[in-house]
Amino acid sequence: MAHTEDVSDPLAALAAEIRACTACPLHRGARQAVPGEGSAESGILFLGEAPGYNEDVQGRPFVGAAGQLLEEGLASIGLDRGKVFITNVVRHRPPENRDPLPEEVAACDVWLRRHLELLRPKVVVTLGRHAMGKFLPGESISRIHGRPRTVDGVLLFPMYHPAAALHQPSLRADLATDFEALGRLLANAPVATAPATPRAIATAEQPAPPRAPDQLSLFG
Ligand code: URA
Numbered sequence: 211m212a213h214t215e216d217v218s219d220p221l222a223a224l225a226a227e228i229r230a231c232t233a234c235p236l237h238r239g240a241r242q243a244v245p246g247e248g249s250a251e252s253g254i255l256f257l258g259e260a261p262g263y264n265e266d267v268q269g270r271p272f273v274g275a276a277g278q279l280l281e282e283g284l285a286s287i288g289l290d291r292g293k294v295f296i297t298n299v300v301r302h303r304p305p306e307n308r309d310p311l312p313e314e315v316a317a318c319d320v321w322l323r324r325h326l327e328l329l330r331p332k333v334v335v336t337l338g339r340h341a342m343g344k345f346l347p348g349e350s351i352s353r354i355h356g357r358p359r360t361v362d363g364v365l366l367f368p369m370y371h372p373a374a375a376l377h378q379p380s381l382r383a384d385l386a387t388d389f390e391a392l393g394r395l396l397a398n399a400p401v402a403t404a405p406a407t408p409r410a411i412a413t414a415e416q417p418a419p420p421r422a423p424d425q426l427s428l429f430g
Pocket of ligand 1: 257259260261262265270271272274275276277298371
């Protein structure tokens with residue numbers, strides 16, 4: 211699909227660079243790159259794993275069933291996808307939706323770094339273990355989801371991937387609870403004009419209070 215970006219807009223110019231990327235073999239099997247979309251208005255960057263079928267067809271991130279769940283979560287904290295930036299660890303669809311290989315993830319690193327430099331998000335929400343692994347290799351998502359922490363000056367908020375919650379309904383309550391905690395974090399996080407500082411994280415690193423079961427209504 212042809213894209214006519216306004217290259218005077220730095221985000222659009224970066225998207226054009228990503229669309230032209232041939233740094234790993236994934237571009238050969240994909241219909242097009244999925245650079246990411248949205249804005250830095252809310253100060254949040256969501257980082258998923260990789261485009262799937264629908265994303266590959268449309269050239270947009272999270273437009274399938276997992277995207278619907280993500281949008282529900284955003285709505286639960288008064289946001290919509292236009293107010294956040296959404297992208298993935300790899301920007302081309304892996305064949306058969308397989309996990310991205312370490313060398314593919316490494317080849318795409320540059321684009322994540324460029325997006326972080328450009329958007330300077332207050333919070334990076336990692337969705338699933340591949341996105342978490344970019345910042346916290348070796349960690350376990352079931353252990354650390356929903357708890358903010360800072361790594362290399364970036365305030366991170368790890369969450370389960372919405373697709374995991376689709377396949378494993380017991381994770382939906384966790385996802386809903388984590389969105390609530392994210393909402394509280396954003397309400398308290400300082401507005402970032404530079405990457406979050408360790409000091410900013412120290413104040414934000416309050417564990418979320420436990421929720422009563424009857425509050426767990428989100429996502430069914
Ligand atoms: N899953 C992802 O990780 N990214 C998408 O863009 C869609 C589904």
